[in-house]
């Protein structure tokens with residue numbers, strides 16, 4: 001029997017839900033309470049729980065990678081994404097690589113490391129990989145690049161790793177890049193070529209716990225359409241994690257739609273058409 005849709009989370013229990021969901025990367029500040037209750041009720045109905053307390057206690061007993069947590073996280077997050085979603089940001093990356101070759105040649109062998117912070121089903125990470133690969137080919141013949149792509153959604157990461165997309169999803173990609181980086185599997189589906197897939201390492205990471213993650217120093221960090229899912233009190237924590245992993249001179253790109261008031265002593269704003277981007281100061 002389904003739960004009565006009028007069943008609500010009590011004020012005291014709501015705090016507990018906030019805590020447990022935050023541990024798993026879900027910030028309840030930006031989810032209307034009625035929507036949160038509806039999404040939780042869906043899972044409770046599926047599993048036969050009669051009240052929010054029992055479902056909460058059940059979740060507490062489960063390990064981080066338990067299937068129920070994966071399903072719940074997918075129910076509470078938005079995985080909407082597109083290839084070349086924000087072309088201005090990608091053009092800034094091209095410009096950054098061409099005009100400022102210090103991050104590249106400061107290392108032996110010359111290399112670029114980039115991080116797609118909330119990569120969803122992979123389109124953002126592969127767009128970065130295509131643009132960086134093309135740019136590097138124009139600059140030097142012996143450069144290496146690698147993309148680290150992270151998200152909290154297990155199912156999104158599984159899709160991303162496969163790199164198979166319906167042809168309708170490829171429409172934003174310039175033709176020459178489509179031809180170069182995709183192979184047709186059948187009339188409807190295309191797969192990212194193995195050589196490009198091998199440049200992207202997908203893994204599960206909650207951005208709220210990213211500060212101490214073993215990511216190393218990145219030359220480019222793209223964190224787009226993520227901050228809107230967190231209240232302003234979480235923004236400094238997230239920004240600090242991003243700065244921690246940004247190499248001196250490195251490029252941080254957020255999205256203008258995140259309306260993020262970003263201020264950090266190690267960052268200086270870069271002016272580029274329709275982008276919200278920062279460079280990490282070299283001397284801090």
Ligand SMILES: C[S@@+](CC[C@H](N)C(=O)[O-])C[C@H]1O[C@@H](n2cnc3c(N)ncnc32)[C@H](O)[C@@H]1O
Pocket residue numbers: 024025026077078079080081082085117118119120121124150151152153156205206207208223224225226229
């Ligand atoms: C709207 S998508 C944005 C995808 C991509 N960055 C883009 O701009 O197209 C938001 C993604 O953030 C992920 N996400 C939500 N909370 C997260 C967290 N705490 N840590 C990491 N990823 C998170 C979601 O799973 C989802 O895939």
